[in-house]
Amino acid sequence: MVNQNNKQNNQPFRSGFVAIIGRPNVGKSTLLNHVVGQKVAIMSNKPQTTRNQIRAVHTSEKGQLIFIDTPGIHKPKSKLGDYMVTTAENTLNEVDLVLFVIDATEKRGAGEEYILERLKKVNTPVFLVINKIDQIHPEALLPLIDEYRKQHDFKEIVPISALEGNNTAALVDTIYKIMPEGPMYYPADQVSDHPERFIVAELIREKVLHLTREEIPHSIAVSVEEMKRGENGKTLYIYAAIYVERDSQKGILIGKRGEMLKEISKRARFDMERLLGEKIFLEVWVKVKKDWRNQERMLRNFGFYDEN
Structure with a gap:
């Protein structure tokens, strides 16, 4: 204490x-x-x-x-x-x-x-x-x-x-x-001020960074479309989209017979369950949004800009 x-x-x-x-x-x-x-x-x-x-x-x-x-x-x-x-x-x-x-x-x-x-x-x-x-x-x-x-x-x-x-x-x-004498800004057991959605999206992006190379890592963004708890209250259902800039990148991320996307999801789900301390159902898909890194509207949607 x-x-x-x-x-x-x-x-x-x-x-x-x-x-x-x-x-x-x-x-x-x-x-x-x-x-x-x-x-x-x-x-x-x-x-x-x-x-x-x-x-x-x-x-x-x-x-x-x-x-x-x-x-x-x-x-x-x-x-x-x-x-x-x-x-x-x-x-x-x-x-x-x-x-x-x-x-x-x-x-x-x-x-x-x-x-x-x-x-x-x-x-x-x-x-x-x-x-x-x-x-x-x-x-x-x-x-x-x-x-x-x-x-x-x-x-x-x-x-x-x-x-x-x-x-x-x-x-x-x-x-x-x-450091100056000051207050306790956060509860003693809190380690981050980011919401679960942000952390979940970052964990998915991390797995893409680990499993891909060349231009793929810098060309992706992750959007958590929905997070909801199951009727039994024991499972957290997460639905997320990985955005890329080209069709060829989408093919790489999905992989042969979907193996790459399955591996990304498996690793991300493992970390989510450890971090959040509950059973996770994770569904991930890939979308193409050409040149999203230079589109201010898309950057705002992904949370990179404040609205003011």
Whole structure:
């Protein structure tokens, strides 16, 4: 039971919002899932996996942290890409702390330079989080730290391995130390502020990312058409559509004798049952909507734009 007043140790209850930014595929979602102890953001080895802001909640005796996993900052090639980058950049001015995550195995490039330039324009404290340290020789770490220290006045520099969990607890402890005293924004047992429909759609999209390649991963969107409970109250019925941009992509997703779509559905249903804790009936089909990534109406339908 979390004691918001922390009277036993006379420590204030600290809370705040933390943005996680970085180039695509540096491990932001992996870090987010590890910190909260379960999957709230889908993971893939393909860039631009995250399209929306994913909010995850970490609650402890020390306080409550709301982590915001932003889409990877990249050079946009569509209206969807524009939305993703704008979402990530706008977050920097709305939080108490920014975690700039880099990949220890990659050299600093144009993507990092662009983010560093953006960071110069915000007053929010920034931690540099060097991820994937399990994949480099320890002697390579100090030169990397020195290199980035010259580029920005980081509040802290924390090397971690999000996949292995190395030093992630220390990162969370360090974040709490700089957070202001504040309220509990969410119930102690809540780990995300997204509705079930969003999570269900993301789990289906994750399985497509895992099972397909080339242009398919970036060409899909998932719409949950209906969610309803069965008459016995023991089964949740979910009906969802996967949208693609071309007929050839539809054929790939369905697969020979429907085998690909069956595998996507099977894997997604397994994760849904684990996450939601109930029996799931899942039906998925594929629709073609040409060039949907550049159609503002379609992007709004998929929840990528606010109505204001």
